[in-house]
Amino acid sequence: MSTERVFFAFIIVLALTLNVGFVAGDIVEIRHHNVYELFAALVVSLIATVMKFGDRSALGSSMLATSLVADLQLVAAATAWGLYSQGGNLLTAHESATVVSLAIGATVANVVSVVLLIVETASLRR
Amino acid sequence: MTPPLGTRHGIFLLLRRLRPPLVVLIAVYAVAVLGFTLVPGTDPSGQPWKMSFLHAFYFVSFLGTTIGLGEIPFPFSDPQRLWATASIYATVIAWLYAIGALFSALGDPMFRRIVHESRMERAVRRIKEPFYLLCGYGDAGAHVARELAGDGTRVVVMDASSERIDALDTDDLPVTVPALCGDATEPRSLVLAGLTSPHCVGVIALTGDDFVNTKITLTARLLNPNVPVLCAAHDHATHARMAAVGASQIINPSDNFAARVALAVRTPSQHVIYESLTTRRGTAMGEPIALPRGLWLLCGSGLFVRTLRRELKKLDIDTVLIDNELDFVVANTNLVKGDPTDPEVLERAGIDKATAVVAGTDVDVDNLAIVLTTRSLSKSIFIVARQTQRRNSSVFRAAPADLVTLSGYVIAAEVLRFIRAPQLATFLRQARDQDEEWSAALLAKMRDVIGDAIVESWSVHLCAEEAPAICNALKEGKPLSIESLLARTGTDGKLLRAIPLLLQNGSKRELLPALDTALTEDDRVLFCGKASARMRMRYGISSG
Numbered sequence: 001m002s003t004e005r006v007f008f009a010f011i012i013v014l015a016l017t018l019n020v021g022f023v024a025g026d027i028v029e030i031r032h033h034n035v036y037e038l039f040a041a042l043v044v045s046l047i048a049t050v051m052k053f054g055d056r057s058a059l060g061s062s063m064l065a066t067s068l069v070a071d072l073q074l075v076a077a078a079t080a081w082g083l084y085s086q087g088g089n090l091l092t093a094h095e096s097a098t099v100v101s102l103a104i105g106a107t108v109a110n111v112v113s114v115v116l117l118i119v120e121t122a123s124l125r126r
Numbered sequence: 127m128t129p130p131l132g133t134r135h136g137i138f139l140l141l142r143r144l145r146p147p148l149v150v151l152i153a154v155y156a157v158a159v160l161g162f163t164l165v166p167g168t169d170p171s172g173q174p175w176k177m178s179f180l181h182a183f184y185f186v187s188f189l190g191t192t193i194g195l196g197e198i199p200f201p202f203s204d205p206q207r208l209w210a211t212a213s214i215y216a217t218v219i220a221w222l223y224a225i226g227a228l229f230s231a232l233g234d235p236m237f238r239r240i241v242h243e244s245r246m247e248r249a250v251r252r253i254k255e256p257f258y259l260l261c262g263y264g265d266a267g268a269h270v271a272r273e274l275a276g277d278g279t280r281v282v283v284m285d286a287s288s289e290r291i292d293a294l295d296t297d298d299l300p301v302t303v304p305a306l307c308g309d310a311t312e313p314r315s316l317v318l319a320g321l322t323s324p325h326c327v328g329v330i331a332l333t334g335d336d337f338v339n340t341k342i343t344l345t346a347r348l349l350n351p352n353v354p355v356l357c358a359a360h361d362h363a364t365h366a367r368m369a370a371v372g373a374s375q376i377i378n379p380s381d382n383f384a385a386r387v388a389l390a391v392r393t394p395s396q397h398v399i400y401e402s403l404t405t406r407r408g409t410a411m412g413e414p415i416a417l418p419r420g421l422w423l424l425c426g427s428g429l430f431v432r433t434l435r436r437e438l439k440k441l442d443i444d445t446v447l448i449d450n451e452l453d454f455v456v457a458n459t460n461l462v463k464g465d466p467t468d469p470e471v472l473e474r475a476g477i478d479k480a481t482a483v484v485a486g487t488d489v490d491v492d493n494l495a496i497v498l499t500t501r502s503l504s505k506s507i508f509i510v511a512r513q514t515q516r517r518n519s520s521v522f523r524a525a526p527a528d529l530v531t532l533s534g535y536v537i538a539a540e541v542l543r544f545i546r547a548p549q550l551a552t553f554l555r556q557a558r559d560q561d562e563e564w565s566a567a568l569l570a571k572m573r574d575v576i577g578d579a580i581v582e583s584w585s586v587h588l589c590a591e592e593a594p595a596i597c598n599a600l601k602e603g604k605p606l607s608i609e610s611l612l613a614r615t616g617t618d619g620k621l622l623r624a625i626p627l628l629l630q631n632g633s634k635r636e637l638l639p640a641l642d643t644a645l646t647e648d649d650r651v652l653f654c655g656k657a658s659a660r661m662r663m664r665y666g667i668s669s670g
Contacts, residue, residue, distance in 0.1 A: 035179060036160075036163075039156075039159070039160065039163075039179060043152060043153075043156040046152050047149055047152050047153070050145055050148040050149050050152065051145065051149070053141035053142060053144070053145055053148075054138045054139070054140075054141035054142030054143075054145065055138075056138050078179070081179075082178070082179060082180035085178065085180075088178075
């Protein structure tokens with residue numbers, strides 16, 4: 001067990017949990033979704049991307065790619081929210097669905113990332 | 127195709143180094159942005175107000191880069207100003223750390239080496255024409271690279287010293303020469319420099335270290351058996367080992383110089399022929415230098431002097447060896463122990479009877495001192511000076527010596543001869559056995575045919591690719607002789623101004639073939655003559 005590996009796995013799983021936590025709830029009702037949770041999901045996802053930098057193995061490259069996908073989706077969701085909420089308006093059903101569905105896309109990427117992490121850990125044990 | 131070894135390696139290394147500073151940067155930004163969305167403020171109407179994430183990110187972005195556009199959208203409350211102050215220090219420090227880490231990662235020697243190697247590997251891979259791999263960029267290597275580049279031949283240079291590689295950049299060669307800084311004893315470096323490339327047509331080992339040269343030869347022989355290796359050697363003891371590991375040609379500057387001195391003593395005319403054929407701008411009009419056959423004083427006891435002594439002995443020329451470090455008995459008349467720069471020692475060695483002095487120690491300063499001392503003792507004596515470093519050239523030119531030899535130059539000339547005209551080497555070797563009468567006759571003929579034009583030499587290979595016109599005529603059964611090669615494009619029956627020097631086919635060799643010698647397919651004929659004759663002959667045999 002090494003601190004670095006614990007931190008690495010922690011960040012990747014945290015990215016997934018925050019992401020899932022954010023998208024949980026009614027997709028058209030923005031009050032079911034917390035802006036701080038989206039922010040946290042985005043920051044953790046960015047850190048997870050940086051943590052995956054510099055791994056030359058095939059698995060490492062795939063993990064970096066999934067992380068980049070998650071970043072892209074979350075940045076798009078955050079940007080959309082920022083634009084839609086100009087002047088402090090609450091988001092409409094359509095706008096809310098756009099933001100949350102972008103975040104759901106990121107969830108899929110994060111799930112793949114966690115699966116790859118498990119695969120890597122399993123192959124290490126063998 | 128195998129992926130390049132080092133290409134992405136450098137980027138990965140850089141990214142891995144930048145992991146901690148990037149994490150810190152993201153974390154600091156996140157905390158600052160989060161703080162701004164939580165710290166309470168008031169809007170102009172006095173209502174409590176909190177920043178949105180968009181505003182917070184915008185504010186932190188210009189705060190972190192110290193642009194400072196002011197407090198927006200509304201003037202800040204005191205808690206917000208407190209948080210802004212803390213954020214300024216935190217983000218600026220995070221940026222400094224990140225930029226510092228980036229520069230230190232970029233300046234890291236290992237990272238730079240990886241980048242250098244991958245750049246070289248790409249440069250070598252892009253060469254799609256035949257190239258030579260030249261190991262060692264010293265005096266000899268630099269000369270060979272310059273001459274080959276001047277011919278338009280591609281060269282890849284490799285040297286262990288980064289200073290020499292840098293020197294190549296300032297040498298301004300006419301074609302791009304990829305220069306790899308690497309250890310030639312490491313097979314990986316040789317492969318990086320293109321040893322296993324299908325376009326590599328020759329390896330030239332001129333590192334100045336016999337052991338390294340042997341290792342290069344060995345590596346080349348095992349990793350790319352078809353490529354010829356030209357190898358420089360300084361010590362005779364390593365010749366056998368180099369030959370055993372497969373050197374196609376071993377070049378020893380001491381041997382070469384001694385052989386040339388012997389040639390000049392025995393057949394002065396042939397020395398002129400040799401010079402005209404092997405130097406870039408040589409003509410046949412040079413006067414034969416008359417080397418004396420009397421007593422020679424040889425200063426120094428290194429390989430150079432010992433080889434020369436052996437050659438002179440074969441010609442029945444008496445020699446006296448002078449050196450400080452002789453461990454022999456002084457009573458032997460052929461050996462004098464003492465400092466050869468000392469006039470008294472030279473007198474003791476018999477300079478009044480001597481006809482030539484060779485300043486052949488390993489140190490340039492000593493050699494120059496010997497030249498000056500000798501000249502002050504005798505105005506007419508023939509002085510040979512050995513130069514070891516190219517940078518002393520101007521001093522040696524100014525010194526009152528009759529013949530100066532630079533070992534790097536001797537090696538380079540020999541390498542270029544093998545590359546440019548492999549047949550010329552064969553011709554010169556065969557010609558060495560001929561006497562003065564034969565040489566004088568050839569020289570007279572060269573002067574007659576070529577005049578004072580620059581002498582060029584070239585080989586013609588009668589194969590379908592190089593001489594389709596001739597080959598077709600031969601296939602049809604037409605009898606062709608060497609004369610027909612010369613007459614082909616000459617106007618009204620006049621012959622081209624060239625002399626056939628050697629006719630070669632397999633192991634059959636004919637020195638100075640007569641003009642009516644019949645040609646067969648696959649013959650190689652070596653000519654010397656004017657540059658214009660060479661172009662017209664090439665045109666004639668290819669288009670006919």
